[in-house]
Amino acid sequence: MSASTKRPKLKLNLLGNDGQRKCKEMMERPVKVLQIGEGNFLRGFADWMLHESARQGKFHGSVVVTQPRPGGKAKLEQIREQDGLYTMITRGLSQGEPVERAEMISIFARCLNPYEEWQEFLELAELPSLEFVISNTTESGLKYVPSEYTPGEPVLSYPGKLTVFLHRRYERFAGDPSRGLIHLPCELLEGNGDVLRDCVLRHSEDFGFSEDFRTWVKECNRFLNNLVDRIVTGAPSREEADLLTDRWGYEDQLINTAEPYHLWAIQGEEALDKRLPLKQAGLNVHWVKDLKPFQLRKVRILNGAHTLMSSLGILHGVEHVREAMEDPRIGPWIKETVHQDIVPALNMPEQNLDEYAEEVFERFLNPYIHHKLQDIALNMVGKFKVRVLPTLLSYEKNQGVWPARLIRGFAAMLLLYRAVPTPDGYQGQRLNGEPVALRDDPGALASFASHWEGYDALGSDRKQQLNLRVGALLSDPELWGENLNERDGLREAIVEEMLLLEGVKA
Structure with a gap:
């Protein structure tokens, strides 16, 4: 019998009192990030960085994670079943020395399936605390696909969903310039921020939204170009996962592994690190004028x-x-x-x-x-x-x-x-x-x-x-x-x- 069948699955109540307290404290912070992408890369890159910054007491927020396409439902359910917890294993070489460490990541406040919880997804747009949208939908997910929008029904594509989401926020705050969001697309496309902005503007015309809304999108939202670099290798082999299950005493369906190296270059002024304090946390993050x-x-x-x-x-x-x-x-x-x-x-x-x-x-x-x-x-x-x-x-x-x-x-x-x-x-x-x-x-x-x-x-x-x-x-x-x-x-x-x-x- 596999070790994974003999151990309970990772949940908040399996942690000791101190562990539960620390995780709950992170999860209950104000939602500052909407994350579009439930896969290995963002969990081993952006979420790991946000958790590290939060652990150091620098980032005082949490993340709501959603999937960009219907097929992501199974992974999102696993995150929900584990109360948003998962283990991140970093291993490889760093300055010639072997590195291997495991960390419990607890940065997710909620999981939302926008295809089944569309209204709940749109309600996130009304949160005053929300500041950032981070995405990784693969290159094929960051492109304009002509779509129709029927109120009350989800739009299939990520840029289409984001357009409706931003329109909801625009209406909720009556076009308040200070309520625009900072968008950090991590898809491997040159000028990914520019691409996302242009998709949103095209969809806004398709959906019949006003010119005032488009002006708010252009002038009050920041679509920053990003370059990301880290090899995230995902789940270990079944055999290794069973050994880890025996060592930890619980099964983690979401174990993620990555190399020590990481780089996030963001085309924006360094003052933004005060709002997203990743560089302050000692991470290899660069705010630059030119990518x-x-x-x-x-x-x-x-x-x-x-x-x-x-x-x-x-x-x-x-x-x-x-x-x-x-x-x-x-x-x-x-x-x-x-x-x-x-x-x-x-x-x-x-x-x-x-x-x-x-x-x-x-x-x-x-x-x-x-x-x-x-x-x-x-x-x-x-x-x-x-x-x-x-x-x-x-x-x-x-x-x-x-x-x-x-x-x-x-x-x-x-x-x-x-x-x-x-x-x-x-x-x-x-x-x-x-x-x-x-x-x-x-x-x-x-x-x-x-x-x-x-x-x-x-x-x-x-x-x-x-x-x-x-x-x-x-x-x-x-x-x-x-x-x-x-x-x-x-x-x-x-x-x-x-x-x-x-x-x-x-």
Whole structure:
């Protein structure tokens, strides 16, 4: 019998008197945050931060959590069944030292299902204490979907629900400018605050709300752009959960796990930290005028390194990020590429890029995270175009030479993408000839297959063949946004690296 079937489920009454008192005190504070999103990420990111700030006596509020889509009902019910309590496990490496700690999170005052408790949801808009709306509805949830609004019935989309919610608040407080809210969308979209505001304004027209209301939305509400970064791995394995259940004496259906690293950059003035005191609590939160430097360093360093290691790692038969970092052929190459090719191309000394890079490497080595290179390689062509190619071109423009390490990454991707159509989709191959599935845009894969068709990897004229095929691939503006074959010396540099990767003397 599983341990979880022999233990009671986590509830407030299972805690000791002191534990109950502390949790109740947090839960009974005024509601300051409406949270749209019941999933692992917000519970392991924003809620954990709010709890930490509250624990330190800095944040004097609580959270009402709702789900953004009907399918979230089951998770919301689990939160409700556990009186809003769950255990947050942080584990990994921090400054080279192993970290593992568990905390009881008790920041939720209420759970509301807006699809079944629509009026109760709208009544939250009338709370004078409410100040913030935090959301994570995935990228697909933060977009405009034409909708109709029937009073008394919930709107399906998050922006649509928020529009009605804000209209209720506008009417309740007669357009009082001081009753606008601060919106912090955590969806992984550039300009996510701007996107949300524009969706609300469009819905307000669809729903027939007044121009005065739209003016209040624009002038009295703050839709701040956000960049969030933390790997939240969610529930542990069933076996580990059973061990924890035995250790704690109760079953927690909502155990959440995350790495120690966390970053929340918010495009707003630092004075706002007085209202949402996360930085004051010692958390890695930045109130900034411009998010672009934070976005750029993440895309070019963290995401760029991921994309580079995935192609080279898969070619060599490596399966996971940590394995790649520990591989003597790949790990040192990744570190050198970041420090010597990517960081100089960014030219952002104020961002402490080398220090950030070391944090990234530490995250890659987290023994509790098993990130598959095959998953990172999904849609690699588009990712390479955004994450790596701009760095490659910038380096050559500034230094006058092609960076050998980045060229090796480009060569590895082109070798991996020797696409061959099969009944099950397109396949590439590792350096040892083993086939590997390619998951990418069908048009891009068809282009690669066409350019590689007839290539004889064993032919004596291999270098000549590679020159022709790499030249054709680089000439395809549909793949790269321009004709890269017109860049002096690029094709030749890539071909030399491809021959070296294949063990052929150039």
